[in-house]
Amino acid sequence: MEFDGDALTIDLSMSKEEIKEFEAFVRPRIDYIDRIEIVDGGILKSSALLALLMSLKKTRRELIIPFLEKGVTVSPAYGTIHWICHDKTRTS
Amino acid sequence: MTKQEQVKAIFIEEAGEIIEKLDVDIIRFEENAGNFDLLNEIFRGVHTLKGNANAFGFTRLGEFVHHFEDVLDHYRSTKEEIETHHLELIVSSVDVIKEVMVCELDALPDLPNEYEGCLEGIKSLIASKKGYPSSFETQDSIGSFSDLASEFGLECPEQYENGMLQSIEMMRTAHQAGMQIYRIELTLDSDAYKRGFDHLIFIGLLAEKALSIESFFPLESVPTLENFAEDTNHITKMGIILLTTQALSEVEENFEFLFDHEYSIKPIESSPEPVAVPKREVVVPKTQSAPKASPGSDTSSLNTASKSTIRIDTFKLDELFDSVGELVIAQNFIAQNEKIRLIEDESISRTIETLSKITKRIQDRVMSLRMVAIRDTFDKMKRVVRDTSKKTGKELHLNVLGEETEIDKTMIDSLSDPLIHIIRNAIDHGLEADAQERLNVGKKVEGTITLRAYHKSGSIVISVSDDGRGINKEKVLQKAIERGVITGDENLSDSQIFGLILQPGFSTADTISDLSGRGVGLDVVKTSIEKLRGKIEIESREGEGTTLSMVLPLTLAIIDGMLVQTAGEIYIIPTLSVVESFRPEQEIVHVIKGQGEFVSMRGQHIPIIRLSDVFTLTTDRIEPWEGILVCVETEAGRIAIMVDELVGRQQVVIKPLGKSLAKLREISGGAILGSGDIALILNVDELRPMIEAPHAGN
Numbered sequence: 001m002e003f004d005g006d007a008l009t010i011d012l013s014m015s016k017e018e019i020k021e022f023e024a025f026v027r028p029r030i031d032y033i034d035r036i037e038i039v040d041g042g043i044l045k046s047s048a049l050l051a052l053l054m055s056l057k058k059t060r061r062e063l064i065i066p067f068l069e070k071g072v073t074v075s076p077a078y079g080t081i082h083w084i085c086h087d088k089t090r091t092s
Numbered sequence: 093m094t095k096q097e098q099v100k101a102i103f104i105e106e107a108g109e110i111i112e113k114l115d116v117d118i119i120r121f122e123e124n125a126g127n128f129d130l131l132n133e134i135f136r137g138v139h140t141l142k143g144n145a146n147a148f149g150f151t152r153l154g155e156f157v158h159h160f161e162d163v164l165d166h167y168r169s170t171k172e173e174i175e176t177h178h179l180e181l182i183v184s185s186v187d188v189i190k191e192v193m194v195c196e197l198d199a200l201p202d203l204p205n206e207y208e209g210c211l212e213g214i215k216s217l218i219a220s221k222k223g224y225p226s227s228f229e230t231q232d233s234i235g236s237f238s239d240l241a242s243e244f245g246l247e248c249p250e251q252y253e254n255g256m257l258q259s260i261e262m263m264r265t266a267h268q269a270g271m272q273i274y275r276i277e278l279t280l281d282s283d284a285y286k287r288g289f290d291h292l293i294f295i296g297l298l299a300e301k302a303l304s305i306e307s308f309f310p311l312e313s314v315p316t317l318e319n320f321a322e323d324t325n326h327i328t329k330m331g332i333i334l335l336t337t338q339a340l341s342e343v344e345e346n347f348e349f350l351f352d353h354e355y356s357i358k359p360i361e362s363s364p365e366p367v368a369v370p371k372r373e374v375v376v377p378k379t380q381s382a383p384k385a386s387p388g389s390d391t392s393s394l395n396t397a398s399k400s401t402i403r404i405d406t407f408k409l410d411e412l413f414d415s416v417g418e419l420v421i422a423q424n425f426i427a428q429n430e431k432i433r434l435i436e437d438e439s440i441s442r443t444i445e446t447l448s449k450i451t452k453r454i455q456d457r458v459m460s461l462r463m464v465a466i467r468d469t470f471d472k473m474k475r476v477v478r479d480t481s482k483k484t485g486k487e488l489h490l491n492v493l494g495e496e497t498e499i500d501k502t503m504i505d506s507l508s509d510p511l512i513h514i515i516r517n518a519i520d521h522g523l524e525a526d527a528q529e530r531l532n533v534g535k536k537v538e539g540t541i542t543l544r545a546y547h548k549s550g551s552i553v554i555s556v557s558d559d560g561r562g563i564n565k566e567k568v569l570q571k572a573i574e575r576g577v578i579t580g581d582e583n584l585s586d587s588q589i590f591g592l593i594l595q596p597g598f599s600t601a602d603t604i605s606d607l608s609g610r611g612v613g614l615d616v617v618k619t620s621i622e623k624l625r626g627k628i629e630i631e632s633r634e635g636e637g638t639t640l641s642m643v644l645p646l647t648l649a650i651i652d653g654m655l656v657q658t659a660g661e662i663y664i665i666p667t668l669s670v671v672e673s674f675r676p677e678q679e680i681v682h683v684i685k686g687q688g689e690f691v692s693m694r695g696q697h698i699p700i701i702r703l704s705d706v707f708t709l710t711t712d713r714i715e716p717w718e719g720i721l722v723c724v725e726t727e728a729g730r731i732a733i734m735v736d737e738l739v740g741r742q743q744v745v746i747k748p749l750g751k752s753l754a755k756l757r758e759i760s761g762g763a764i765l766g767s768g769d770i771a772l773i774l775n776v777d778e779l780r781p782m783i784e785a786p787h788a789g790n
Contacts, residue, residue, distance in 0.1 A: 016290075020322050027317060047291035047309070051327050054311045055320040070158060072142075074151065078295045079305030080143070084251050084312070 006034040012042030012049065012067070019048045026056060035064040043075045054085050102266050104197065107144045110137045111190055116471040118186045119478055125174050128167075135164040141189075143258060143306070150196040152203060153189070156211055160185050162218045172221075181213050252310045252331060259306040259333040260360055266304060266335060273360040274343055276332040280354050284325040289349060291330055297346045304335040333360075406501065409461060416458045417745035421764045423451040428767050459650070463498035466545045466554070469507055470495050473543055476512050480519045487527065488519065488539040497545035499552050503624050503644060507554070510617040514556045514640050515541065517614065522558035522638050533635060535559065548643070551626075551668055555641040563632040565589050583696075588729060590630035594618040622777075625651070625666065625760075627725070643668065651746050651773060653763070655739035656722060658702075659709035662739060662771040664763060669724040669776045673738060678717040691721060691732050698723060701779050702734045706758055711736075727777045746773065 002009040014022060026033065036053065044050060053068050067073075072082050117134050121127060138161045145154035163182065167174055174182070184206065191204040256275065263273045276298075280289070291309070299305045308331040315326060336343065340359060347355050426432060427448055432440070470492050477490045499507075523539040524530045530537055542557040565586070572578045572592045582588075596615040618628055626644035645651060645668060653664035654673070680692045681700070689700040700721065704711045714736075721732040744763035753759060753772075760775040 016285075016322075023320075023322050030317065044292060046293075047327055048285065048322060050309065051311070051314050051325075052320065052322065054314040055317050055326070058314065059316040059318070070155070072154065072158070074154075077299060078292060079299050079302065079307065081292075081295070081307050081309065082255055083309040084255070085314075 003029075003033075006032060007037060008033050008035070009037045009039055011039045012044045014045060014049055016046055016048060019046060019052060022049075023052055030056065030060050030063075033060075033063060036067075038067045043077065044073060044081070050083060054083075057085065103144050103262070106262075106265060107141055107193065110141045110144070111186075111193055112472070113137055114141070114186050115190065115475055116468070118183050119474045120471075122179055122183055122478070123474075125179055128171055131164060131168045135161065135168050138164055140258060140262070143262060145196070150193075152207075153192045153196050156185075156192055156207065157189060159211060159214050159218065160189070163214050163221075166218060166221050178217055181210070181217060185210055185214055249310070252308050252329075255308045256331050256333060259308075262306075263304060263333055263335040264360075264362065267362045270337055271303060271335055271362070272338070272340075273362060274332075274334045274336070274340070275358045275360055276334060276343075277356045278330045278332075278350070278354060280325055280328050280330070281351070282325050282328065284350075284354075285323055287349065289325070291327060294346065295332065298332065298334055298336075298343070301338050301342075302334050302336045305332065307332045413458055413462065416455050417747075419451055420455055420745060421768075423447055424765070425768050460498075462501050464501050464504055465495065466497050466499050466504065466507075467495040469504055469511065470543055470545070472508060473511060473515055476515050477519065477541060480516050484520055484523075485526075486519060486523055486539055487537055488523065488541055491540060491542040492544075493542065494545035497547065497552065499545070499644070500646065506620060506624055507642075510620045510642065511554070511556070513614070513617050514642075515543070518556050518558040518560070518638070518640070521560075523560035529561075533561075552644045552646060553641050554644065555639050557637060557639040559637040562634040562636050562638055563590055563593065563630070564634060568592050585696075587630065590632055591628075593630070594628060625668070627668065650743050651761075651763075652741070652743050653773065654722065654741050655765075655771065656703070656720070656733070656735040657737050657739050658735045659704045659711035661707070661709060662765065662769060663703060663735070664742075664744060664771050664773045665722055665724060665733065665776065666773065667741060669726065671723045671725055671730065673720055673722040675719070676717050676721055678715070681716045689716060691716065693723070696730070698730045698732045700732045700734050703774075704734075706779060724776045726779070731776070731779060733774075733776070733779065744771070744773075 008026070010022060036056070053065055057063055057065055057068055068083075068085060071084070072080060074080050114134060114137050117130060117137070121130050121134060124130070138157055142154055142157040142161055145151075145157055160182075163185075166172070188204060188206050188210045192207060194200075195203055260273060260275065267273060278291075278294075291307075295305065295307050309327055310329050311327065313326055313328050314320070320326065334343070340357070343357060347357070427444055432444070474490060474492075477488070481488050518541055519539075523541075524533070524535070527537040530539065540557075540559045542555075544553075544555045544557070546553055568589055569578070569580070569584075569592075572595070573580045577592060577595050578584070584592075594614045594617070621628055621642050621644070624644055626642055629641045629643060630638065631641075632638040645666075651664070652667045654667050654670055656663050656665060676691050682690045682692065682697070684690060684697075687699075689702075690697040691700055692698075700716055703709075716734055719734050719736055720738055721734055722738075723730055723732050742765075744765070746761045747763055749756075749759065749762050753762070757778040758775055759772045761773040763771050763773060765771055
């Protein structure tokens with residue numbers, strides 16, 4: 001996890017424990033983070049991270065999370081995963 | 093090929109079909125940008141394409157299509173008028189999609205140059221339409237996001253259901269014997285994490301033995317940070333569509349850590365044939381209510397949509413066709429067998445007659461399986477016309493006639509390239525250079541290109557006409573002499589002069605464009621059409637326009653032939669080439685020293701070719717006026733084939749020749765006649781006159 005100014009870069013391949021740490025880190029700083037980027041090559045390992053990212057987005061709508069906006073991820077281990085985290089239109 | 097590879101091949105084929113349709117529909121939409129039904133159709137195709145792309149890791153395509161879909165979704169939802177430059181961006185995006193698909197299939201590292209620019213363009217467009225930099229920032233206040241719950245209540249289930257249905261449809265297209273599709277739905281308690289459950293671990297277990305798996309997470313139940321707890325499961329609902337070879341009981345083993353009320357698993361009825369085609373129809377438009385999943389009704393809508401068509405390997409179709417060909421031969425053999433004819437029994441005669449009728453019906457039906465309307469090919473040409481019109485800056489109107497005309501599928505596949513070239517040529521060189529030139533000769537500024545398909549004397553004709561300046565015969569002759577194609581001494585008919593433009597390296601264009609004019613195209617067109625056993629005819633009137641027609645046989649498997657006999661052997665001349673047949677008067681037959689026999693017809697000296705000489709057949713030599721001359725059109729002009737007698741006209745099933753006979757250029761194939769005899773099909777373009785006949789009057 002890297003925090004550069006107002007952009008936070010995280011690895012998707014977080015364990016439950018790392019997600020817990022990430023949540024603890026981001027909670028008090030939510031107002032200062034403008035963007036959450038994902039390190040290339042990582043694979044989502046827990047649905048808890050997806051839920052947390054969605055929760056962050058719902059908490060601070062200005063927050064930009066390109067990964068979440070894609071609405072879909074593909075990996076050989078899980079096939080295709082879509083998530084529906086909708087505003088007025090749709091993201092998947 | 094493994095099953096997974098087969099599934100992938102099917103997905104790729106489908107993606108190709110979607111893109112092909114997209115290419116056609118986007119031009120139709122450009123012509124009528126208020127047609128939101130069409131926009132909805134385009135959107136559904138794009139949505140499916142996104143699924144296909146992502147399912148197989150074509151992420152670059154997936155990302156582009158995802159944003160493109162946003163744009164389409166905006167316009168179809170708002171029904172807002174599309175500005176011209178945005179319409180142009182949408183059309184360009186389809187081009188990028190086509191190119192990215194090629195990059196993905198060939199695993200090319202570099203994307204097309206237009207990719208980034210176009211992607212930025214569509215991102216900016218959607219951002220400007222929504223007035224925010226990202227798709228989430230649409231609400232006026234933070235609090236209002238959670239106020240969307242009611243809206244989620246309306247939209248999320250619909251999207252979820254649509255996604256699931258489309259996924260089922262995709263799996264159905266890939267379904268083959270031994271595979272099963274399952275629809276799995278989880279309604280999880282909030283303590284699922286504490287029981288060691290994780291959605292992704294669960295999906296991973298299923299994926300281990302899946303041929304394809306797609307899952308859907310509705311995230312509307314995830315709360316803001318205030319109510320978020322990392323050890324609480326906030327994703328209470330999840331849907332999975334699974335394609336596997338596992339039985340239900342094997343799949344159910346993965347559910348042992350869940351309570352019974354937390355999951356449901358339903359096998360989805362597969363289509364009766366390996367692959368059911370229509371899938372776009374399955375997507376439920378936003379304005380309609382999505383079909384609800386209820387016991388026994390999962391696939392009802394899908395079954396309705398998929399019952400009408402099935403996809404069959406063309407190889408199987410060819411095999412079926414061959415078998416029917418054999419059946420026709422056997423039936424003809426029975427009908428024409430002298431011994432059977434001698435049996436004077438009414439019931440046998442009636443049975444043979446019935447057999448004949450049934451055989452004919454089967455033959456017609458099997459033939460019709462290969463026939464497809466030319467509409468799709470013509471639709472693709474609309475794009476060619478549009479692009480060429482823009483490139484050349486010529487205003488034009490396209491007339492399309494006879495789209496319903498059916499043609500052999502094998503030929504359709506080979507027709508696109510020649511047609512594209514002819515159309516480009518017609519626009520680039522056929523039409524006047526600019527509006528002023530047209531106005532000067534009293535024509536409308538807007539040129540007209542007419543694309544037409546129709547039946548003519550048992551053949552299919554596909555023609556491209558322009559109302560441009562027509563072919564300048566003098567200029568063609570001059571160029572042909574310059575290039576040594578002709579000497580200038582020949583007495584050429586109009587059609588022979590026009591035919592010169594089909595010669596390799598021939599171009600009368602003063603300038604070369606990237607569209608045409610290099611003289612390397614029309615000869616290729618000619619070769620392509622001849623491979624299909626067709627020919628090209630050109631009609632032109634200077635100042636009025638040109639029509640280039642491709643005359644093709646109805647099918648590649650059957651030929652309409654004139655049966656002729658010489659020296660006791662039967663030969664078949666394709667009727668497409670036959671101009672006329674007659675017994676000549678002695679007065680019109682001549683021998684020219686060193687050049688052979690000729691027959692004079694309407695001021696033209698046509699070389700006589702004795703079939704018995706061509707095939708070195710032993711026979712009593714007769715004079716041309718004692719035999720029959722069949723006048724045929726060939727590449728090198730007309731020739732008169734001399735035969736002993738005409739036997740008749742018949743449709744014959746073409747059979748390939750063995751290796752030894754295949755070397756004979758004068759023969760293009762063989763056929764089995766009703767009598768069981770074998771007849772050879774003549775390749776009239778390869779028949780050459782024998783020099784100096786020993787006999788002949790005058």
